[in-house]
Amino acid sequence: MQSNEQENIYTDEVNYANTPDASVWGTEDEATATLLERTSIAGKWLNLCAGDGRFNNQLLGKADEVVAADIDESALQKLVRITSEALRGKLATKTMNVVKPFPFADNTFDGVFCVGTLHLFPRPVFQSIVNEMGRVLKVGGRIIIDFATDIRRTYPDGSLWVVENEPNYTLEEALPFLREIFKRYRIAIITDRAESESVKLNDKEYVFTSNFILIDAVKE
């Protein structure tokens, strides 16, 4: 699907039909996997901007139902394809634009999970996404997100790929910003340095490095 940075659509035009089963977005990081493992997850969860399914099987293994949502239908088709028969009965998909009002009623979900994506959006857009997450979340429900900071995408020749409009926060900027955004939630914050990761997207190949913040927020 076509990317359109001006409209906050960051699909990177990946052709998922031609990718192997492993996610094009890299390996699942330890910190997020551990957080999901030790968190009590039940009921209905929304995996927002789910892409081709990193962490989705872990969510499906614990939740009663997972709605995987993304603007790119071909990503969701791959996500369904790589989900085992045993878990597929608990999986639904929704094609949606995260910067528009979410196509779900208030208080629908017990949890909202979103990784690898939210650092891309300008501040007011990010705020409106979190507002929508809060609207569709039940009281006592949980939001788990990650947020990359200090990002560098380095091509083999040493030059950098800079994503248009990306705020590219430093860790020091992002922490107070996120605390303010989630001030009505009970939050736990984990910060870590991501492992350097080699990413291949169509004709682009680059090394992605960043710090990242994991937020575990409960709606009170």
Ligand SMILES: C[S@@+](CC[C@H](N)C(=O)[O-])C[C@H]1O[C@@H](n2cnc3c(N)ncnc32)[C@H](O)[C@@H]1O
């Ligand atoms: C960097 S990938 C991360 C995917 C997945 N969460 C992961 O961590 O592997 C970003 C995902 O966000 C989706 N996306 C980008 N802009 C979007 C938008 N405006 N609305 C919904 N999804 C969007 C892309 O299609 C892509 O699947």
